[in-house]
Amino acid sequence: MSFELILFYLFATVLTVAALGVITVKNSVHAALLLVLTFFTAAALWLLLQAEFLAIALVLVYVGAVMVLFLFVVMMLDIKVEPLREGFVRYLPIGAIVAVVMLVEMLGLIGLKTMSAQALPADPAGASNTAWLGKALFTQFLLPFEVAAVILTVALIAAVMLTLRRRVGVKSQDPAKQVAVKASERVRIVKMESASKGGTP
Amino acid sequence: MLSNFFHSWIHDPLIAHAGTFGLVVWLVLCILAIAVPVILTVALYVWWERKVLGWMHVRMGPNSVGPAGLAQTFADVFKLLLKEYFMPQAASKFLFVVAPLIALVPAFAAWAVVPFDDKVVLADVNAGLLYLLAMTSLGVYGIILAGWSSNSKYAMLGAMRSAAQVVSYEIAMGMALVGVLICAGSLNLSDIVRAQGGNWGIFNGFWLPLFPLFLVYFISGVAETNRAPFDVAEGESEIVAGFHVEYSGAPFAVFFLTEYANMILISFLASVLFLGGWNSIFPVSWGFLGAPGWWWLFVKAFFFAFFYLWFRAAFPRYRYDQIMRLGWKVFVPITIVWVLVAGCLVYFDIVGPGKV
Amino acid sequence: MLAEYFPILLFLIVAGGIGIALLLVGAVLGPRSKNKEKSEAYECGFEAFEDARMQFDVRYYLIAILFILFDLEIAFLFPWAVVFKQIGLVALVEMAMFLALLLLGFVYCWKKGALEWE
Numbered sequence: 001m002s003f004e005l006i007l008f009y010l011f012a013t014v015l016t017v018a019a020l021g022v023i024t025v026k027n028s029v030h031a032a033l034l035l036v037l038t039f040f041t042a043a044a045l046w047l048l049l050q051a052e053f054l055a056i057a058l059v060l061v062y063v064g065a066v067m068v069l070f071l072f073v074v075m076m077l078d079i080k081v082e083p084l085r086e087g088f089v090r091y092l093p094i095g096a097i098v099a100v101v102m103l104v105e106m107l108g109l110i111g112l113k114t115m116s117a118q119a120l121p122a123d124p125a126g127a128s129n130t131a132w133l134g135k136a137l138f139t140q141f142l143l144p145f146e147v148a149a150v151i152l153t154v155a156l157i158a159a160v161m162l163t164l165r166r167r168v169g170v171k172s173q174d175p176a177k178q179v180a181v182k183a184s185e186r187v188r189i190v191k192m193e194s195a196s197k198g199g200t201p
Numbered sequence: 202m203l204s205n206f207f208h209s210w211i212h213d214p215l216i217a218h219a220g221t222f223g224l225v226v227w228l229v230l231c232i233l234a235i236a237v238p239v240i241l242t243v244a245l246y247v248w249w250e251r252k253v254l255g256w257m258h259v260r261m262g263p264n265s266v267g268p269a270g271l272a273q274t275f276a277d278v279f280k281l282l283l284k285e286y287f288m289p290q291a292a293s294k295f296l297f298v299v300a301p302l303i304a305l306v307p308a309f310a311a312w313a314v315v316p317f318d319d320k321v322v323l324a325d326v327n328a329g330l331l332y333l334l335a336m337t338s339l340g341v342y343g344i345i346l347a348g349w350s351s352n353s354k355y356a357m358l359g360a361m362r363s364a365a366q367v368v369s370y371e372i373a374m375g376m377a378l379v380g381v382l383i384c385a386g387s388l389n390l391s392d393i394v395r396a397q398g399g400n401w402g403i404f405n406g407f408w409l410p411l412f413p414l415f416l417v418y419f420i421s422g423v424a425e426t427n428r429a430p431f432d433v434a435e436g437e438s439e440i441v442a443g444f445h446v447e448y449s450g451a452p453f454a455v456f457f458l459t460e461y462a463n464m465i466l467i468s469f470l471a472s473v474l475f476l477g478g479w480n481s482i483f484p485v486s487w488g489f490l491g492a493p494g495w496w497w498l499f500v501k502a503f504f505f506a507f508f509y510l511w512f513r514a515a516f517p518r519y520r521y522d523q524i525m526r527l528g529w530k531v532f533v534p535i536t537i538v539w540v541l542v543a544g545c546l547v548y549f550d551i552v553g554p555g556k557v
Numbered sequence: 558m559l560a561e562y563f564p565i566l567l568f569l570i571v572a573g574g575i576g577i578a579l580l581l582v583g584a585v586l587g588p589r590s591k592n593k594e595k596s597e598a599y600e601c602g603f604e605a606f607e608d609a610r611m612q613f614d615v616r617y618y619l620i621a622i623l624f625i626l627f628d629l630e631i632a633f634l635f636p637w638a639v640v641f642k643q644i645g646l647v648a649l650v651e652m653a654m655f656l657a658l659l660l661l662g663f664v665y666c667w668k669k670g671a672l673e674w675e
Contacts, residue, residue, distance in 0.1 A: 003221065004559060029296065029349065036342070047562050056331045057632045064338025065628040068345070068368060069621040075349050076617075128327040130388055131643075134636030138648045146651070148633070149658045152626055156662035159622040160671045163615050172673075175523045176530075228564050232571045240575075282579070286587045302576040309572035313565045324564040331635055332565070338628075365617050368624040375631040382638035451583020455576055522673075525620075529672040533627070533663065537656055540634070547642060548649050 008048055015041040028074045032067065039063050052129040231323055235312050243461040248274040250510050257514040281457075284450035289351060292447065296350035301448070301455035304343020308459045308466065311336040315469055316391045318479045318495040329390040330382060333470065334375055337425065340463065341367045344427075344444050347456070351447035359443025362433050362521060369528035370424040376536030377418035380411045381474045383543045394478035402491070403482040408475040410546055413539050415475045417532050419505065422467035424528065426460060428509055430516035431524055464509055465502070472501035619671060630659055 018041065021034040039062045046055035137145055211230065215223035248263065248271055255262025263270030288297055314329040316322040326332060341364050348360020384407050385393040399405035408415040424431040427443075445456045472478060479498045485491040519527070633655065641648035666672055 007559075027293075029293070033296075033346075044566070048559065052326070052328050052562075053331065053636065056328050056335050057635075060331065060335040060338055061625070061628055061632055064335055064341075064371075065368075065621075065625040068341055068364065069618065069625060071342075071345055071349075072364070072618055072621050075345070128388065128639070130328055130331070130636050131639045134640035135644065137633075137636055138640065138644055138651060142647075142651065145633070146654060149655045152629060153658045153662040156623070156626050157665055159619065159626070160666050160669050163619045163622070164669060164671050165615060172522065173520075175520070175526045178523075225567070228567050229571060232564070232568050236568075236571060236575060282583050283586050284583070285589060286580075286584045298580070301580065302573060305576040306569055306572045309575070310565065310568045313568040323568065324561055326561045326565070334631075361617055365620045369620060372624060372627040372631070375628065376634075379631060379634045379638050382635065383641070386639060386642060388635070388639060450587050451580050454583070455579055458579075525672070530667065534660075537660060537663075541653060541656060544638075544641065544649055544652065548646070 004048060008045065011041045011044045011048070015045065029071070032070050032074050035070070036063055036067050039067065050129070053133050228323075232313075235323060236309055239309070239312060239462055239465065240458065242465055243458055244274045244278060245271075246461055246465060246506060247277070249506075250513075253507070253510045254514050257511075278454065281454040282451055286451055287449045289353065289447050291352040293350040293352065296346050297447075298452075300343055300347040300350055301452045301459070302343075303346060304340065304459045305455050305462075307336045307339035307343075308462045311466055314390055315466070316394055316473065316478060317498060319391070319395075319493065321495065322391060325389065325391055328388045330378055330388045330393070333390075334371075334378060337374070338371055340425075340459075343456075343459065347448065348444040351444075353447050355446045356444050359446065363427055363444055366427070366431065366433070366521075366524055366528070367425055369525060370421040370532070373417050373528060373532035373536050374421040374425060376533070376540055377411075377414040377421065378474070379540050380414040380536070380543045381407055383540065383547050384410060386547075390473055390478075394473055394480065397477035398480050398485075398493070400484050400486065402480075402484045402487075403477065405480065406475055406477040410551075411475065411539065411543060413535050414543070415471075417536055418475065419467075419471050419508070421528075421532065422471065423509065423512060424524065426463045426467060428460075428464065429513040430519050432518060433521050433524065465506060468502040468505035468509070469498065471505045472498055476501045623666065623671070626662075627659075630655075 015038055018034045018037040022031050022038060025031045025034060039058060043055040043058045043063075046058065211227065215227045217223070251273075252262040252270070263273035266273040266276050288294065311333055313324045314322065314326055314332055316325075344363045344367070345360050348356045348358075348363075351357070381393060382388065385396040387393060387396070397406050445453060448456060476482075477497075478501075479495055480493045481487075481491045481497050482501075483490045485493075634652070637648065637652050641652065
């Protein structure tokens with residue numbers, strides 16, 4: 001068994017156990033952390049597949065950003081464990097249906113892709129993964145890339161629309177104004193005669 | 202030459218006698234050769250910080266224990282390790298123990314890709330810069346978990362503030378890195394340093410064409426490490442010590458180590474990315490002075506590390522809304538615009554690898 | 558690829574080892590004394606009267622969401638920055654469009670006051 005294969009089985013085991021832990025662990029913060037571990041090992045598996053850029057991007061975007069938001073939400077929502085347990089059986093059928101539909105969709109998509117599309121040309125020796133990906137992204141997949149930009153902008157606006165609540169009656173300063181202040185507006189230097197030396201006040 | 206020496210005396214026999222296992226031992230030795238000096242540097246840096254702050258306050262700083270007070274910091278380390286290992290009743294036990302480790306590991310692992318000299322780098326990965334960004338983005342976990350698991354209000358407040366702040370400045374930092382990337386045309390840190398080599402010494406560095414990004418990067422680095430003047434996460438006057446208020450003894454020492462290791466890392470990275478790393482600050486043609494070498498990297502890193510201390514002595518603490526404003530409303534627009542400017546500069550061949 | 562990343566995996570393990578060693582040293586050498594007062598959350602001497610895990614301002618979530626979006630944009634910028642010179646003007650214009658859209662969203666956030674901290 002090659003060293004690479006040993007690593008693969010190691011990571012695959014960790015990933016499966018962590019993923020199972022995500023849905024079985026009681027404490028939701030622990031579950032979120034196990035999800036972090038899942039992403040991390042998935043990134044390691046991608047590295048074994050030579051997908052250098054994607055693997056680190058997975059860590060950067062999912063572990064570094066998405067899961068931080070998850071943790072924020074999970075920590076602050078104050079979820080009680082008991083009510084969650086109660087709903088488990090009730091939501092099981094719906095959850096199972098959603099899972100099966102997703103699985104079928106993914107299998108169908110992958111199956112269609114492998115039948116129709118020809119494989120992208122192999123990684124030319126010496127070229128870095130990132131450069132290769134960049135070339136494909138900015139020539140062949142130009143339109144999807146710009147569509148992604150539009151989607152991101154829409155998401156940005158949606159996020160602001162959904163979460164922004166202005167509180168009334170807060171006493172807040174405007175830092176921009178404070179920074180723009182000049183000394184001459186605040187301090188007045190007055191020249192005046194000093195009191196005479198010998199005189200009594 | 203030094204690395205050749207080690208290679209022929211340790212690496213080759215290890216491989217010859219123990220094969221793959223020998224390679225692992227060799228790598229672990231290399232890793233320790235980075236990690237142990239980092240820890241020692243942290244100790245010296247703490248001493249240097251106290252000295253510099255002392256001088257700036259017109260006092261002596263530590264001067265009693267050892268020569269020039271140098272042993273003071275080591276005495277402090279032993280004191281910390283001998284203190285009680287304490288956990289509050291209401292804390293989440295597992296996370297409370299694990300949080301310092303989660304903070305420490307990325308701070309150390311980032312050193313794996315730092316090039317100290319030409320070909321003296323542990324992992325010369327192609328996507329080095331991306332890896333660094335990923336590792337710095339993991340640092341926030343230690344903070345959030347420490348704050349939440351302590352189950353204390355000060356810790357929680359400190360963690361939330363710190364997390365939002367770190368996350369905000371990471372955008373600016375990432376954009377600044379993109380600027381470097383545009384100029385160097387490679388994600389590999391060694392290549393980035395090589396792209397800054399040339400006949401103009403320090404003026405070959407990317408700090409010149411990317412000056413706004415250079416400033417943004419270093420200031421974001423200061424904010425990212427929660428240092429003064431951006432240290433609201435542990436503002437003593439408001440929330441005592443922030444996210445690690447409940448930590449004592451050894452776990453506190455680990456947080457401390459993480460913070461200072463991160464500061465030194467940022468100093469090294471600023472030198473590598475913007476000041477030309479191991480390249481001399483003098484033109485290559487100046488003979489001895491122009492010769493590249495690891496000492497130049499260390500000199501440059503020391504320069505930035507000193508700035509950290511200077512900031513701490515010179516600036517009052519920012520208010521939280523001012524911090525967020527600086528991060529989002531000043532740095533993000535500057536970096537977005539300058540990334541485009543850098544793109545144009547490189548496209549029209551004004552700047553680029555091997556050019557001034 | 559593996560040869561380059563294996564040291565990093567090892568480094569992660571060694572760094573974890575260093576941390577665990579430090580914690581263990583502290584746990585072994587440090588004294589222990591249980592005390593009810595001491596094991597309460599620190600609040601400058603006041604007694605803690607409610608759970609510290611309180612609800613937070615929605616603004617923190619907004620910052621986190623904005624961060625995800627901008628982080629994604631940066632992830633797109635990285636491969637572009639490596640290859641745009643080879644592709645030429647098309648890539649420059651493409652990225653200008655991409656950043657223009659990003660700026661549009663950014664200006665929207667700014668005008669709405671999402672970046673303000675009150």
